[in-house]
Amino acid sequence: MANNAEAAAQPAVRLEHVSKKIGRKTIIDDLSFDIYGGEVFGFLGPNGAGKTTTIRMIVGLMRMTQGNIYIQGHSIKGDFKQAIRQVGAIVENPEMYKFLTGYQNLIHYARMIPGISKERILEVIKLVELQGRIHEKVKHYSLGMRQRLGVAQALLHHPSVLILDEPTNGLDPQGIHDLRNYLHNLSREEHVAIIVSSHLLSEMQLMCDRIGIIQKGKLIGVETVNDFIEKGSSKVRIQVDDGRLAAQTVKDKLAIDAVFIDDTTLEVPVEHEKIPVVVDTLVVSKIKIYSVIAVAKSLEDRFLEVTGGKSVE
Template sequence: MTEAVLQLRNVTKKIGGRTIVDNLTFDIPAGEVFGFLGPNGAGKTTTIRMIVGLISMTKGEALIKGVSVRNYFELAMTHVGAIVENPEMYKFLTGYQNLALFARRHNGITKERINEVVTMLGLQNRIHEKVKRYSLGMRQRLGVAQAILHRPSLLILDEPTNGLDPAGIRELRDYLRKLTKEEGISVIVSSHLLSEMELMCDRVAIIQGGKLMDIRSLQETRDAAQTKIIIEVDDIPAAEQLLASVFDTARMNVIGDQLELTADKEAIPHITKLLVNAEIEVLGIHAVQKSLEDQFLEITGGEMIV
């Protein structure tokens, strides 16, 4: 494993005796897209804001490239780019003026670099227009441009997809992929859209009540996940009886007029043959992979996330 870009050590936040974030400790290696999942009020946003110093920590430490956020805030922040919710820019300035403003805070950002980022995000045609005339999607792109100008090692996205339409979300996802691949940036995302997180992240941390419940690698989960096969037939009891001779009955489940069976995808042709030979009318057979949402609900005990 490469050196961790972000290290959290016992990060804790208490407000008025209530613990919002409780002893979070984990590392994020370089080049990884890391997601924060959790129900409303689980402490995702609080954690992210503690990492960037918007909210103070009650206890613990966050190290960005080994630099303490608390003790060397300015130095630590040179490695960070952030998009917090809808990136609000100065609307009375043009896109370019906004970028120049953010660039000036860092050392050594050249005009060429600004232009490079503008072109990379496809903003070159409208960069000299006032931001108040930008659509939300364009503002989001400008937000990404602002965040990556100084080639940060860590990109922090707090609810980046709020208010974006599906096309905008997809666009953002593509940029993130490109960035992690081309510039080796690590990304932390918190989002309430589980399906998005599933597509974006390499690993997710599941947080509930301020506590870290689990960290899982999505690649592993995808591989390990067993497939559910859903069978629709005209005669459910007959089909159940038939399949019980081949599969473990514990892995079968009748839900309404569907028969659910946990098995490998490869079993589908075999099942079809069995059913057809027994002259049971097959209306449909399809495989469903257990989604992140299912797993998430398992872990958090069915509490809904918003």
């Protein structure tokens, strides 16, 4: 695309001090962040944190009490048609008309946006591999097929912002793999901004470039997936001849709270750069070292760490 550089300057989706109050309760509290074209943005948070409410405000299904949301520079409040035109979405489950066929469902949505050709509809059907059963009624579809039909309707009009709530729900491992590849292609090649929310954290780790964590309606942080994981305190697991002595030594000499795991193993919470210092100290103290393993942290560990391991309040 020619206007990549230009598009990159302007965020595809911008949330500005967005708040939502229902009655006296504040559901969303002063949320601000940007999402750019060409990235897959993961929206993380425990149940009830406000993920779905935020997504509903982005697509105009709910009104915000304060603030504004811009999609490609168009306000969803003031310029709804221009803003929503850029968006393809599945909000929660892909609920389609069950008494219509998959094809009739797509025709239905195609009629609502000008410029969608019959070829485009067929192209999208092929993309989600529903060619064989597109003329069957949706009530006979499996959850995975409905999910794929949902993706198809979201892609019909070449959106520059794609919002998928729990997109891997109901897909088999092969389907998840294919979807992941497809989303990567969309973001890299067509410069689409993709917002994904999921409870499957391992899935998010593979799929997303950046993630935003929301808890109790507040944004805790927006970071790249790698930064996010590495920022967490890393740990090394060291195998020695005398675990008890080694743990005591590290505590005494380096003032690090090493954990004695068993007779021959200890775990030391230490930053990456300081691992040699720990090893040196142990060597000097004549402790025999058999192995040093960095304990990799998953997004899930980090997520639980950040959100305090709680789900619904």
